[in-house]
Amino acid sequence: MTSSTPRRTVLAAALAAAAGTAAAGPATAAGPTAPDLSAAPAGAGQGHAPAPGPVDNRFWSSYTDWRCGTAAGTKAVAGHRPGLVLATPAGRLDYTDPHTGLTSAWEYASWTSPVHTPAVPATEVIASWNAATPPGTWLQVELSGTYSDATATPWYVLGRWASGDDDVRRTSVDDQTDGKSTVWTDTFAIDDAASGLRLRSYRLRLTLYRAPGSDLTPTVWRLGAMASDIPDRFTVPAAEPGLAHELDVPRYSQNIHVGQYPEYDNGGEAWCSPTSSQMIVEYWGRRPSAEQLAWVDPSFADPQVCHAARFTYDHQYQGCGNWPFNAAYAATYPEMNAVVTRLSSLTELESLIRAGIPAITSQSFRKEELTGAGYGTSGHLMTVIGFTADGDIIANDPASPDNEAVRRVYRRREWENIWLRTKRYDANGKVRGGTGGVCYVYWPTEPAPTQHRVLRSLGLL
Template sequence: MVTLLSADLSRVVLHRWAVDGRETGTAVYLDPFGDGGERTWPYVRWTSEEREIGFPATELVPSWTADAPPGAWLEVEIQARTSGGALTKWYVMGRWAETGADVHRTSLPGQGDDDGDVAVDTFVAARPVVAYRLRATLYGEGGRVRSMSVMASAVAAHPGPPAASAASRVPIELDVPRRSQKLHDGHFPQWDGGGASWCSPASLTMVLDYWGRGPAPADLAWVPADDPCPAVDHAARDMYDHSYQGTGNWPFGVAYAGRYGLEGFVTRLRSLAEVERFIAAGVPVITSQSFREHELPGSGYSTGGHIMVVTGFTRDGDVIANDPAAPADAGVRRVYPRAAFEHVWLRATGSGGIAHVVHPPDIPLPTSEGNW
């Protein structure tokens, strides 16, 4: 058994940063989703040195874990250096808080210029960039940035011919709890229309449950008692991006998991062979893909973008996934043909191999080739 590997995914790197804010000051912020009043906030700011990427990159995606309880919030920005040597402006990559008590969690549209734009959670360069700086500003009191990372990648406009990578042929399956997003249809439609769109909250909840983490019962008291899994509703509420009007903002998902003591990052993986290495280490991988029904046999649906959890592999190398699009928890476990799954996940016209990894700090990851 061999699987397809998009040739354009070899150029990806994940940089991790230790954040130690030194610059202090105050700033006025008007929450566009608030009550219309400005508020002055004290802040602590950290700005990284310039980091060389090592190749001409077309996309940058930051992710973070932080403590930002009521009274605190975090703004993350990126500035890039183009291949011509010029510096871009600072682009806001997200304004994040654990709850909406003080500031509404949001991405920031409308930043596009000649150098690039921000597509929800991704800086998309108008022309390749070769270096960048990262800035994290923590507003208010009681907050703390625990980890910060940036994934830089070169995503080709036209995918190259596929290469082949061998499956391990070692069957393995992690015991990840199964959660259907469809059981939440109609729940709290103010957050991305309700459960029909909650693939990301359902997937994060499955992985949090696997690690024995998540909100305490008292934190779920606002959810109706007959809800099949209140933690999914909680995740949808606290991952919701008010500008994007969705629950699928990738860094916000990692940050949500970080509230419960997990480390995490968004990256691109180059093949299912890399996913196999995580599974062998006991770490499930959350993937993002889009496809028509016929492209992923056994799915039973088409999607312009969907999140699921890879939990294992069969002896033939096919993918065992917890797919939250199932109508009930009992149908969440799916086995998808390896080649088909890898194609719809890796192709540049889709997510290009996007993956979320969240894990306890004491669980070691497999040896990295630079992209985690």
């Protein structure tokens, strides 16, 4: 039922270490393999107004944004959906895919964002990108920053990604640490938040790759990150109910896919994240074509869920629960935006639902902590589609026996605390981490005015 247990368990151990309840993380550093193509930008970049509170979202997506960065062989492209493309290769690289053992030559170019100083010095950063990578192309996203003690991080790889899996294997990179921070699959995290050390500023580097001598290019429409400093908490204040509304979101069960395509995270029992992503992709009227689904066994129901699992799969993590990879998958559909962020309250989640925007939330809990779930989990994704008149949560929970059973109603106070807390006790009484309000938000590139206002208020536009 969970596609993220191993990785989230590791991250939870790191969070517990910050509170003095677990051992420290790895002691060795592994820097990025891509060449450093950029000089440090001079001064902070032109940013959107930072989001208030402990969460800061910064995304580059406009023509002006792409022209503000430091380019080495890339160029900004105008139009109804501005983007960044590979124009003139800045160099050539032999890349050995760790998951196939094959070495191939690639031309590359890069773009480095201006320095961004979050409104809140951060303990965690999670990047998101929206892009198209035609066959023969792929991309890499990296982060480098400055700590509050004025020292600098190395360049950390946050993902090597392609929408397909024919040229390179989509992958996170393990064993990246400098003794002060570590990248846990998709999340940059300060190793010891209790020390007071924070990430004061950061920049992102995007490297675009293509087959040598071709005129192919990835196109990137959106790149950015959510930086946060969520206080340690086992419980959160209750928010007053403010909405009774339900969205008509397709219902898909991950459990009807148990045993299917075990090469992708052991099959459907672990596909909560891609199953949730597929529900919202289809809510917005997008879905894979018959040609795209031709590889799926025709006897399988809901082949699009199998498709989502394959194309969100992280070959290093060996799972489909990589948060940015799910957002990037959703954005491969026509005219879709997708990000990973944190919300600070149910009130903010209600504002999205009121505007017609469902969200995918991440949470961990013991069986007895969520009435009616019937299971416990150390990491699970579900889709919030509405609220009852009493304020209870209406969720499409993919951890259900069949599609008809997917719609669930969960008690508001239980669900609120489970989703927003950062600390919890597991079944053995050990302190573990909570996600602190992590969610995926997907929406069309031309949202309705009310949707635009809500997304902007949350720092997502």
